[in-house]
Amino acid sequence: MASDIQNPIFTDESKAREALEAVRWRDGCFCPHCGTMEGLARVQGKSHRAGLFYCNECKKQFTVTVGTVFERSKVPLTKWWLAAYLMSSSKKGISSHQLSRALGVSYKTAWFVSHRIREAMRVGSFPGPLGGEGKIVEADATYIGGKEANKHLSKRDSKRIGGMGKQIVHTLVERHGHARSLHVPEVSGKTLRPILISQIHHNSFLMTDDAGQYRHVGKEFAKHEILNHSIDEYVRGDAHTNSVEGFFATLKRGITGTFHHVSQQHLKRYLAEFDFRYNERQARGVSDKERTIKAMQGIEGKRLTYRPVDGGLKS
Ligand SMILES: [Zn+2]
Numbered sequence: 001m002a003s004d005i006q007n008p009i010f011t012d013e014s015k016a017r018e019a020l021e022a023v024r025w026r027d028g029c030f031c032p033h034c035g036t037m038e039g040l041a042r043v044q045g046k047s048h049r050a051g052l053f054y055c056n057e058c059k060k061q062f063t064v065t066v067g068t069v070f071e072r073s074k075v076p077l078t079k080w081w082l083a084a085y086l087m088s089s090s091k092k093g094i095s096s097h098q099l100s101r102a103l104g105v106s107y108k109t110a111w112f113v114s115h116r117i118r119e120a121m122r123v124g125s126f127p128g129p130l131g132g133e134g135k136i137v138e139a140d141a142t143y144i145g146g147k148e149a150n151k152h153l154s155k156r157d158s159k160r161i162g163g164m165g166k167q168i169v170h171t172l173v174e175r176h177g178h179a180r181s182l183h184v185p186e187v188s189g190k191t192l193r194p195i196l197i198s199q200i201h202h203n204s205f206l207m208t209d210d211a212g213q214y215r216h217v218g219k220e221f222a223k224h225e226i227l228n229h230s231i232d233e234y235v236r237g238d239a240h241t242n243s244v245e246g247f248f249a250t251l252k253r254g255i256t257g258t259f260h261h262v263s264q265q266h267l268k269r270y271l272a273e274f275d276f277r278y279n280e281r282q283a284r285g286v287s288d289k290e291r292t293i294k295a296m297q298g299i300e301g302k303r304l305t306y307r308p309v310d311g312g313l314k315s
Helices: 013-024 077-089 096-103 107-121 189-199 212-218 242-259 267-279 288-297
Strands: 040-042 053-055 136-144 167-174 179-184 205-209 223-227
Touching: 013 077, 013 288, 077 096, 077 107, 077 288, 096 107, 107 267, 107 288, 136 189, 136 242, 167 189, 167 242, 167 267, 179 189, 179 242, 179 267, 189 212, 205 212, 212 223, 242 267, 267 288
Parallel strands: 136 205, 205 223
Antiparallel strands: 040 053, 136 167, 167 179
């Protein structure tokens, strides 16, 4: 797909539907009403909806979109594929305004589609902790957003002055492996300890900067290397936090450069998006096409509806 924005799934609705069938039914077609894989027949003929199936078990009809976010959406599948492709292949993400222009849909529709795809990119449940024997896990926190400090005094929200309206993101990166980001309320031992204990295998080498919050919990791991950033120590042999810092650099360029403002309420979905692209990155052998397909696979079963501040969204 990289050289292949010409792919017919972006323009031909029946090709887009066939591609979704291949993704959703990769282990075989099943009836979304009763779950059977037996006695399913394609309903042929011009008088029927394209892609229609009939289930001989429960006597109901279905298409590949039944039971997915696509079912109630009026957005054609070609546009869902294009949105998933654009979001999967652009390193910094794509804003709803850009997406609206690329898809030829309203801003509201683009917003709806992009949040559904972000939700699809979110890992439902982690397979286990990061790291393991001989493996390195880097941990760090960063601040995202917040322009309160730059605003004219009269326009500042006094309640936000303390933290300058910034949100704290804490990320773990297994070196050459996956990233896991969390929006945390504060950087404290009390907040970070349970995250590190549950998300990092205790046989791992932990690498952090010299933030005091890591000192205690660091003793729970095979080894804890502390980089003394306050005296400009950034690399000591194998000890560094360049992976997590590289992740933050991309995240910040994306969030401030592309999205400008991310509300507290939606931050976790943007983090899921950046984690997803990092975890399925080119350097780990994942192509843009494979990443797009993985994003579309994640849509299965995720039917959340969003009711944002500007009113109900239907698309
Ligand atoms: Zn059935």
